[in-house]
Amino acid sequence: MIRQCSKCRVPLQQSVRAYSVVPPPRDAEEKEMLHRILRVDHAGEYGANRIYAGQMAVLGRSRTGPMIQEMWDQEKKHLKKFSEILAENRVRPTALLPLWNVAGFVLGASTALLGKEGAMACTVAVEESIAEHYNSQIRVLMERDPERFTELLLLIKEFRDDEMEHHDTGLEHDAESVPGYWLLKNAIQLGCKAAIYVSQRV
Numbered sequence: 402m403i404r405q406c407s408k409c410r411v412p413l414q415q416s417v418r419a420y421s422v423v424p425p426p427r428d429a430e431e432k433e434m435l436h437r438i439l440r441v442d443h444a445g446e447y448g449a450n451r452i453y454a455g456q457m458a459v460l461g462r463s464r465t466g467p468m469i470q471e472m473w474d475q476e477k478k479h480l481k482k483f484s485e486i487l488a489e490n491r492v493r494p495t496a497l498l499p500l501w502n503v504a505g506f507v508l509g510a511s512t513a514l515l516g517k518e519g520a521m522a523c524t525v526a527v528e529e530s531i532a533e534h535y536n537s538q539i540r541v542l543m544e545r546d547p548e549r550f551t552e553l554l555l556l557i558k559e560f561r562d563d564e565m566e567h568h569d570t571g572l573e574h575d576a577e578s579v580p581g582y583w584l585l586k587n588a589i590q591l592g593c594k595a596a597i598y599v600s601q602r603v
């Protein structure tokens with residue numbers, strides 16, 4: 402029997418999917434690709450959480466604290482989601498989590514020691530890198546099969562939009578006025594690129 406909405410009698414679509422976000426891979430190559438995507442995204446969100454933790458350790462009691470906390474709370478949501486997806490799909494997390502644990506915190510705390518502007522510059526640099534990274538994943542999945550990857554695409558787009566908001570928040574709160582902004586931003590983004598590269602593979 403087809404289930405109907407109790408109010409409007411419209412037939413409810415029965416879900417035929419046995420997965421929540423990631424469809425079962427078609428072959429070994431696709432499995433490898435999906436695992437890389439999920440592993441690096443989980444690592445990125447983990448690192449982002451540690452960066453905001455470092456920022457809060459320094460600026461938590463300042464006027465900027467609540468704003469950083471708000472962004473951190475969103476990162477916690479992102480990380481939780483990717484942790485669930487990793488478990489559900491039996492994807493092993495990167496072996497480098499202990500490194501990102503320390504490196505993320507140190508990056509967050511050290512830039513926050515430059516003041517609010519330093520923390521915001523770090524946020525702009527990192528969030529721009531993550532958003533670009535999500536965009537490149539969106540392109541890959543769209544090219545492969547936009548329909549089969551609908552849920553994963555929706556999730557990545559939602560998170561990408563959150564990261565862009567964090568990026569804009571950083572700019573709105575004087576990121577660019579930290580001395581050596583461009584140097585700092587480029588250095589951090591170089592680090593992000595390296596972190597993304599190795600977290601897909603290790």
Ligand SMILES: [Fe+2]
Pocket residue numbers: 446449475476479560564
């Ligand atoms: Fe995030």
Ligand SMILES: [Fe+2]
Pocket residue numbers: 449472476528563564567
């Ligand atoms: Fe973010």
